[in-house]
Amino acid sequence: MDLLLPYDALVLLSFGGPESAEEVMPFLRRVTAGRGIPDDRLEAVAHHYHLMGGRSPINDQNRALLDALHAELRRRGIAVPLLWGNRNSEPFLVDTLREAHEHGMRRVLVLTTSAYASYSSCRQYREDIAEAVATLADEGRTIVADKIRQYATHPSFARTNARLVTDAVRAAGQPDDALLRVAFVTHSIPVGMDDTSGPGDGEGNLYWHQHDELSHVILDEAGITLDRNLTGSLVFCSRSGPPSQPWLEPDVNDYLEGIAKDGVTDVVVAPIGFISDHMEVRYDLDVEAAETAERLGLRMTRVPTVGVDPEFVSGLVDLTEERAAEAREEPVDHPAWPGEAMPSTCRPGCCPNLRVAKSAACGTD
Template sequence: MPTTSHDDALAPYDAVLLLSFGGPEAPDEVMPFLRRVTAGRDVPEDRLQEVATHYHHFGGRSPINDQNRELRAALEAEVARRGSTVPVLWGNRNSDPYVTDTLRAARAEGMLRICVVVTSAYSSYSGCRQYREDLAAATEGLGGAGVDLEIDKVRPYALHPGFVAVNTERLVEAVADVPAADLAAARLLFVTHSVPEAMDDTSGPGDGDGNLYVEQHLRVGHLIAQGLAARTGTTLEHELVFCSRSGSPRTPWLEPDVNDRIEELAAEGVSTVVVAPIGFVSDHMEVVNDLDREAQETADRVGVRMVRVPTAGTHPVFVETLVDLLQERAAEARDEVVVPARADQGDLRPSVCDPGCCPNLRAAKPALCGRD
């Protein structure tokens, strides 16, 4: 039976769970994976076949699982460096290792109190509540063995100063070799995953005005652009664009698409675009396909130079940020007074979600780590 020392910074937790989206690791896994992801969403079969080609461009293997293996190892090293003995586990929503299997193995080893960090930084149904629903479904899937599990999660962390800092650092490094004259005339495109407009409209607390998903991205982008100016003296005109639209073509999704915007900027005479995928924490399929392949092809076709900024990945500052968040949540669990780190004075999301926060618009489902 594992026990965590009272002076361990991650006490009272027995384990940390890195919870991610998952992805196929072989060609024959691609379509089953896509069907799991889109179940109940009225996505046409021909659209799934189209998306499958994205994976087949990369041998039918998504990069996300390898990146999560690297992130888990980096988290384990940072946790140990800080003197904690709490193990770091890994589970996925949509592929092996499934979160239910991870929790079952943890329960069998006597790990009963677990803190979760998800590989999604922003507030929305798909970025937060759906992970909470998956945790509820996983514990239900364990039957009676899941009753004694206590699961908490860290808060959405897009506006943690560490997340902003590492994305600023990535941007500064990416433009270091761009000639000053070209950079001064460049346009900075912050990119994130498009979601249905209705999902953005209802993102945030149930008693709020919604649109927190877009608002958080705009604030993060503004802070990063400020950081670039402070570090380099270069002020870039910037905006938020989207990629990876999926789902029913009858459903309105957030726009503009990054490819459409690159074409428009080329028509306006812009010759350099800097593409910063701040909506993603690692270079997974939405980045390597939708940006490195498709957006790059668009830029080449219209004669625009595209500079792609790396994601946070396993940058030491990002890893330290996630462990800071875990320690913050552990302190809350110990009923200590906690002043959460924040990058600005805007809305700060709690670790325990309020009732109605980022609702499931298709069907009401149980969700852990919330008050409803």
């Protein structure tokens, strides 16, 4: 039996990014549509892309992930087609699903390139799935899309990150624990978005909590492996929005300023909030944070993202098999470490859209 039945295809859904200088501003306008952000502010962000030749690294990384997923699926004897759609750049999700329908596919499984619970990292993807499915329905095309659960709490994600941080601490070459810190970096989000992250009947702040819990687990695992007493903090990057709106803090650069004043000489920067080295990593960390560290006299070691690490990719395929078994109504184990497994079908009120009510797929509301 094909382990991904009843699905006709597996769809990788990503944020997307420009592939040329001419695509940068249209891409940024799509990303910020409906927020009233003027072009002059977008131009400041566009500068980051132009420093990289006008090309975001994210699409090439998606291509690499597709290749890695394809290899792992074939290794397991799973012959399901593997498709790719983006939210904000070609190939757009609606076009991918339309083509899938034209080839006779009627039920697909979606794997997103975002691991955590929040509006921007989960529900917004679900809104885009719902919009694409509705657009096709208006064209007379019926297609069903399910998704795997968010995987920030899947053991493969934690184990891979812990191993990468352990290797980076070892490579940093600073034997004195008092002189070394580990900065666990993720994308900042508005405080209100974090307050409402997680199910509607939950306590909120699940986005922050998942990162915080993972960072502590990684410190413990690396410390045990290296026989060290490591210290670290959760910090944030890529803040946007008006200054009057509170976002999660501290910013990674402010954190570096603080530890330098405390006499720390070495910092290991671990981007656990991202699965690949896209713009927030390549610019915010490899350019801005690196410049800050150099100015402060800090030796900075940047940890790789999980990317196409075989253990991480194998875990993603485990999650596709898990979701397919759920769809077949078979008994399913939901391994989780640290924390609890998130459901593949989100509960009512989960990670709400605080600006406008929109339909979202793969949920019960």
